[in-house]
Amino acid sequence: MPEERAGQSERLKNGIHTACLVCPIRLNDHFREFSPGELEFVRSFRKGEFHADAGTTILVEGSHSAHLYTVLTGWGFRYKILEDGRRQILNYVVPGDMIGLQGAVFDEMAHSVEALTPMRLCVFERDRLLSLFEKHPGLGYDLTWIASREESMLDDHLISIGRRTALERAAYLLAFLDDRGRVSGLTGEDKAYLPITQAHVADTLGLSIVHTNKTLKKLVSRGLIRWLDRGCEILDNFGLQEAANWKPDGITRRPFI
Amino acid sequence: MPEERAGQSERLKNGIHTACLVCPIRLNDHFREFSPGELEFVRSFRKGEFHADAGTTILVEGSHSAHLYTVLTGWGFRYKILEDGRRQILNYVVPGDMIGLQGAVFDEMAHSVEALTPMRLCVFERDRLLSLFEKHPGLGYDLTWIASREESMLDDHLISIGRRTALERAAYLLAFLDDRGRVSGLTGEDKAYLPITQAHVADTLGLSIVHTNKTLKKLVSRGLIRWLDRGCEILDNFGLQEAANWKPDGITRRPFI
DNA sequence: CGAATATTTGACCGATGTCAAGGACCGTGG
C-alpha cells in the first residue's frame, strides 16, 4: 500500500502550511472559505497527506482506523460485502468528502473505501475530533452538515434502487456522478469522464453485470452517454436527469474540513 | 393536524422542567446521561411538545420547517415519493431519533415523515442549532454521532435492497425493526409487535405488495414471525438474523438531544 | 504473445411484478 506523508516537507509561509495554501478544495469556488482561526486549527488538526493508487483499499470494513480523511483529489467509493461475496457500492467519494467518520465515531468501520483513480487524501487524527467541536463550533456544525448531506445522497440512492427501473437507475447514477464530478472540481467545462467499470455500475444499482451492460447500451443509443474502455463519458446530463426523473440538489456553497 | 404545546403547563422542580424530568428517553438505560449544564441547555433549547396521531404527516418533502424534533414515544417512518406515486420508505424512527435535521441544515426537507402510531415529539427551534454547537460542543459531537448512525443504517438498507433476495430482505427488516424497538424502549421483554402493514414492508424493501405477502408467509411458516391484523409479531429475532445473514450493531449507550 | 480484465451477445430461466378477485376486519351511520 503506497503511502506518503508529505508533512515533513511542508514549509510555512505567512504562518500557514503551504499544504493548506495550495489545497485544491480551498481553491474551488464551490466550497466555502475558512476564517483565519479555523484555517489555523485545521492546519494543526491535519497530520499529513496520504496518496493512494487506483484500486487501493483505503479503509476496511471491521477495522478500527486511527484516522479521518478528507479527499483532496480523485474518485473513490464506499462499499460493503456480504459473506458470499455479493458487493454493494454505497456511494462515491469526491474531493471535499470526509471518509472514516463512522470509524471515528463508532468502534469500527462498517464499510470499506477503495480508490477508483489515484487519490490524495488529507489525514486527520481521530483523537482530536472532539477538540474540533470544542474550539471551532462552526466546524462542528459543518461536520454535521457533511454527515446530513451524505444521508441525503443515500436517501436518493435508496429510492433509486428500491423504486426505479434499471434504465432509470442507470440514468440517475450517471447524472448524479457527473454532477458530483463538476461540483467537486474533478470535471471542468468539458464532457465528464467517469472512471468506473460496468461492474461498478452493477454493484451500485443492484443489477447483474449482464443486465447493466444491456441497460447502458440503451443510454448509449439514446445519445446520452458514450462508453469508453474503462469508463463513461457523459454527453447529455440533462437528458439523463429526464430519463431518471431526478434533479440534483442546487446547493452552491459547501463546507468541508 | 392535532397539535398540542405542552410547554405552558410545565412546572419547574429543582430548576428542571418536569418535562425533562420525566423524559422517557432519559429514563431509558440505553441512552447516555446529560451533564447538569447540558440538561439545562436542552431544556432551554426545547420549545414544547408535539403530539401526532397515527397516520399524521409530521414533515413534508419540499417544505422548510422551522423546527427540529426528537422522538419521545411511538413509531414513525421517513419516505420519499416519485412523481408517479412510487413510494420508498427510507428508514423508521423511534424514540431518541432526531427528525428534521436535514431541513434545519439545508433549505428544505428532501423527504417526508409520517407517524405509524401516536407519537410524542420534543420540539426544538432550528435557529438555535448553531448555539448548541457553541455552548455545548459535546452535544454537537452527539449530533454528528446521530447523523453518522443514521448513515450507517441507510448503508445497511442499501445492501439489503441492492443485494439480498426478497426473503433475506424481509428477514433483515423485521430483525432490524425488532432491534430498534427494543433499544429505544418501545418493546419490553415480551414479543415485539411492529405496527406496520405489508404495504410498508413492500415500500421499504422495494418489492410489490403481492410478492411481499408471499415472502412474509414463508417467514410465518418457518415460525419466525406471526402476522396480525395490522402488524407483525416477532417470534424469533435470532432466526430472522440468520435468515438475513445480518447482525445488529452492538452499540450499548446512545446519545440523544 | 499470453494472461487478466472488461465488454458484448444470445439463449434460457426464474424471481418478482401485474392483474384480478375474493375474504377478513374495522369503523361509521342508520
Added chain:
DNA sequence: CCACGGTCCTTGACATCGGTCAAATATTCG
C-alpha cells in the same frame, strides 16, 4: 343490530424484467 365502504390481507394465473450461463471479442499489461 345491520349495512356499507374502506383497508388490509390472500391467492391464482400470467407476464416480464432482470438473472444466469456460456462463449466470443476487445483491450490492457507484462
